Amino acid sequence: MLDSVACSSVPINLSDLSVVLSNNVICRVALGRKCDGRFIGESGGLNDLLREAQQSLGGFCIADFFPWMGWLCKFNGLEARVEKNFKEFDKLYDKLLQEHLDPRRPKPEHEDLVDVLLRLQKDPNREVELSDDSIKSALMDMFIAGTDTSSATLVWTMTELIRNPYAMRRVQEEVRRVSKGKEMVQESDLPQLVYLKSVVKESLRVHPPAPLLVPRETIEDCKIGDYEIPARTRVYISASSISMDPKSWKNPEEFRPERFLHSSIDFSGQHYELIPFGFGRRGCPGMNFSIVLIELALANLLHRYNWELPQGVTREDLDMEEAFGITMHKKTPLFVVASPVQYCAGH
Template sequence: MSHMIEVIRRSSSLGPINMSEVLLSLTNSIICTAAFGSKYGGSGDGNTRFQGILGESHEIIIGFGIADFFPSLEWINRVTGFEDKLDKVFHALDSFFEDVIEEHLNPGRPKPEHEDFIDVMLRVQKDVSQAISLTRDHIKAVIMDMFLAGTDTTFATLVWAMTELIRNPRVMKKAREEVWRIVGEKKTVEDEDLHQLNYLKLVLKEVLRLHPPVPLLVPRECNEKCNINGYDVPLKTRLFVNVWAIMRDPQFWENPDEFWPERFTDQQFDFTGQNFQYIPFGSGRRRCPGSFFGMATVELALASLLHSFEWELPAGMRKEDVDMSEALGLALHKKVALRLVASPRVWRKT
């Protein structure tokens, strides 16, 4: 986090900052460090190699594969080269994960201060008392899910959070003053500070309501024929849950298109999916398993941005001029990059 703050501090004298680039780099670094260790969490060759593969993977995921819609026409993917591209990206990811796992298994590897995600899974794999037997393919699959699902969604949420704050100066001021009051004159926000940032948590709840990370949840499939409200749903029907529409439904929300964090003050909504009008991470057994890690990352990053800087729109730009268009992707991204002017906070003793 301190690296991100320093990058913004150096860039602040050069004009408006592309927040999408900064926040994507931050998110990738955090997840790389947690999963692979500090070697891959910086800006070295290992990180650069992985970012390139990750970018190609996202292009494949949001790309059009005709077999997804018409299975009988799967042969067209071979003609267009889509299948070859898919194989190339798969083998690149597999090779990268294989190298990282081998590095973790190397007995001559320097002992890290903290275990990363791969260390934990390799330890579980060796533990014969565990009921689950992990193979190397299992480990690779879990890591791939963690990155493909976690990087994009976390980074998109941070961009939308800064976008809504800059468009709502009252909320920005209130959130910033809370961070300054709780964190005080410390140079960095620490984990223990997050539990006291109650208004910041309300802000993020409202961000997720208006801009859910994945607007259509992971598809479900009916395992039996059923009737819902008079509608016959056949066996094996594929279902898409439109949480974007649910969380803007005026039947459940007052002024649903308004950014108003205070609406959650007396509501006991959380991210566990128990309140079906508010399910940004889904519900039930298929609810996002990385939601708590993702929210901890977003809270720490947003608090750090508010703690270290004051934020403004570029000269001549009004809050009404901020483009709120949404882009197609694995996550709900902002279509037009957010550019802001950062002014390093002036530290004063109170």
């Protein structure tokens, strides 16, 4: 990612770059290599398949609200689109499993997730049956739940920093002080980046990527406040309204990372005023993974470059509109200009 920023002589589409970064990171963890066109030749790369999955899953489907009207999805093409995408993914996953099982495959330096799941599948002492379909589902979960959310967070965080020069200066000073003389910020530097962590928290508060979490269903009758909720009711929890509630947050509309500097509130599911990753048994299992990914990417972008808006665009012009979908993206891509900072090791 840093190299493609360095090579660009025109404003950078940070939205696209973030998607490629998070897809690549998840691909390397799950499949042992980056997602590029090599996976499936003529049908396009995994990036294209993921884009299509994210768009069709996030599209409006009337059956989500009125299940008896589900037949309409047959006519508007959504069902066929989802089916086609599913078949392409299934073919790709079959191929990947075969590749991993091929005895001629060179032994990798590190096991990827598919290696681990295939090893568990063969383990005679396994406690849970793992079919090929379960492995494919685990991969799909990671791709769908992990890529879009992480890239959306990175984009919103950079957008807010560009809109708030004081926060930008403060976080850059911190990153550059902590990783002075190094070419790259390392994962081991992250615990010292206290302000940067507050910036990411504040970004998740103001722009939770899954604003309604994931739909849940009550298993028994219950009462919340004055509301009687019968069993088997689909419930949406509005994480975004909660994190903007003036009863819990002073000036909630303001982007102010300082609010977290002397506060114990975090997003791990213990503080219900901030739940971008949900909470409880079905809370996000990828939280720690994505936080490291976001913090590390952000720290390195800030360490290596100064960031400005393209000529003629002012902070006030920045479009903050949110796109409709399962993940709350910035509707228009973020274009920025990067100028390298000349004090890294070797300069």
